[in-house]
Amino acid sequence: MKRILALVVASQLLNFSTSQLLYAQKCVNPHFDAQRLDFRDLGYPGATEIPADSSPITALMLNENNGKVYGATSGKSAHLFVYDARVNKVFPLGCLPEGEKGVHHALAQGEDGTVFVGTGLNEIEIPRLTRDTIEGRRAIENQLWMDIQARYKDYAGGHLYAYNPHEHDATVHLPGSKAEVEDLGIPVPHNSIYAMTMDNSGTKIYGISYPNAEFFCVDVIEKKTTRLGKWMEKLAYPGPERSWRGVPRGLCSTVDNKIWSAGDDGLMRGYDPESKQFITTTMRIPGEYWETQAYNAFPVLEQIISNPDGTLMGTTSDGFLFKAIPGEDRLVNLGKPRVERRIRAMTRGQDGRFYMIAGEKDNVCRLFSHREDEGFLDWGVLGVDRSPYYAKIAYQFDALCTAADGTICIGESDRRAKLFLFVPGGKVMPGVLNPTNPR
Numbered sequence: 091m092k093r094i095l096a097l098v099v100a101s102q103l104l105n106f107s108t109s110q111l112l113y114a115q116k117c118v119n120p121h122f123d124a125q126r127l128d129f130r131d132l133g134y135p136g137a138t139e140i141p142a143d144s145s146p147i148t149a150l151m152l153n154e155n156n157g158k159v160y161g162a163t164s165g166k167s168a169h170l171f172v173y174d175a176r177v178n179k180v181f182p183l184g185c186l187p188e189g190e191k192g193v194h195h196a197l198a199q200g201e202d203g204t205v206f207v208g209t210g211l212n213e214i215e216i217p218r219l220t221r222d223t224i225e226g227r228r229a230i231e232n233q234l235w236m237d238i239q240a241r242y243k244d245y246a247g248g249h250l251y252a253y254n255p256h257e258h259d260a261t262v263h264l265p266g267s268k269a270e271v272e273d274l275g276i277p278v279p280h281n282s283i284y285a286m287t288m289d290n291s292g293t294k295i296y297g298i299s300y301p302n303a304e305f306f307c308v309d310v311i312e313k314k315t316t317r318l319g320k321w322m323e324k325l326a327y328p329g330p331e332r333s334w335r336g337v338p339r340g341l342c343s344t345v346d347n348k349i350w351s352a353g354d355d356g357l358m359r360g361y362d363p364e365s366k367q368f369i370t371t372t373m374r375i376p377g378e379y380w381e382t383q384a385y386n387a388f389p390v391l392e393q394i395i396s397n398p399d400g401t402l403m404g405t406t407s408d409g410f411l412f413k414a415i416p417g418e419d420r421l422v423n424l425g426k427p428r429v430e431r432r433i434r435a436m437t438r439g440q441d442g443r444f445y446m447i448a449g450e451k452d453n454v455c456r457l458f459s460h461r462e463d464e465g466f467l468d469w470g471v472l473g474v475d476r477s478p479y480y481a482k483i484a485y486q487f488d489a490l491c492t493a494a495d496g497t498i499c500i501g502e503s504d505r506r507a508k509l510f511l512f513v514p515g516g517k518v519m520p521g522v523l524n525p526t527n528p529r
Contacts, residue, residue: 121470147501155203164192182478184269201292210248210282352391377408405433
């Protein structure tokens with residue numbers, strides 16, 4: 091009897107291990123060499139790892155001063171972390187001060203390597219909406235705006251913090267320990283910091299707030315904040331996330347030190363710090379537009395990157411990639427990598443490609459790249475299989491950056507998130523080249 095029982099148990103264990111192995115094998119991505127993709131826990135599991143409900147990664151940045159990648163999370167609380175390629179590990183840097191729920195595309199590097207962090211509420215969280223609304227013209231839009239404003243009514247506002255890597259990177263942080271940051275104040279009361287960039291001098295930070303779309307500047311040397319007016323005036327709820335106000339999620343500084351993003355009616359807009367004037371253009375970002383008496387919607391700029399030649403690469407909430415040439419007031423639509431909306435994150439690789447994460451919320455994101463000579467490449471769903479040791483397939487991502495060695499760092503934004511690492515190069519599998527532009 092004991093022998094029979096042992097055989098049954100052994101059989102069940104074999105079935106379980108086989109099913110686990112088969113399940114893990116589904117994570118293999120056939121679109122590129124599997125060893126070129128991996129992930130790292132956000133700390134040491136069971137000891138220093140950032141808690142699951144506070145782990146979604148919503149900001150990443152390469153610190154060119156020390157070659158490390160810094161990231162921040164959103165959730166029940168916001169945390170900082172650093173990825174050090176020399177030891178191939180992620181180290182938590184502590185929890186931001188109490189009340190900080192998120193960091194949304196708001197990391198910047200100062201001239202001396204200081205990391206500046208703009209905080210706010212958890213901006214990837216779906217807001218609670220009123221079920222019953224009054225009838226009337228634009229009633230749904232007006233109710234949406236009231237629901238969004240209500241979320242920030244009792245919120246003091248997002249802070250700008252300064253973190254000194256030289257002094258604090260070596261500190262070991264356990265769950266719940268506080269990050270060593272200096273508080274530079276609240277740029278816009280009752281608003282989150284939604285997008286942020288540093289000027290060319292490394293001394294002034296420009297940002298856009300949410301939900302009021304206030305444009306501001308913080309002189310990090312004098313520790314002085316100046317509010318420069320509204321970046322946009324119109325209320326619209328476009329794209330797949332129609333419960334969010336359409337405020338641009340990206341901001342950048344060009345070689346001539348002008349600040350660029352997109353604004354009302356999907357038109358590119360700039361700011362000239364020298365003349366202290368806004369720059370209007372006729373460059374309209376690609377996407378779906380609705381303009382009627384009852385409804386007004388236009389695509390939102392998701393991410394924007396400045397090129398050394400003064401041009402701009404941008405992505406939209408409708409899933410388009412474009413190139414803007416401010417000197418000629420001209421914009422070129424480069425198309426969509428997939429049918430779904432949203433290109434939610436982008437970075438420039440060292441191989442001349444622009445890598446991007448495309449896909450709507452609560453669906454499966456995919457990694458794509460674009461280069462002028464090859465069009466779009468589909469790198470597929472991000473799945474790692476290191477069976478029998480570990481395996482994971484991830485679906486939601488909201489941050490990208492390029493590490494000093496060219497590795498593409500990809501921030502997962504689901505619960506119990508990981509930092510994914512993609513090493514460009516190697517063999518591209520057949521069938522992933524843009525069929526309209528084969529290499």
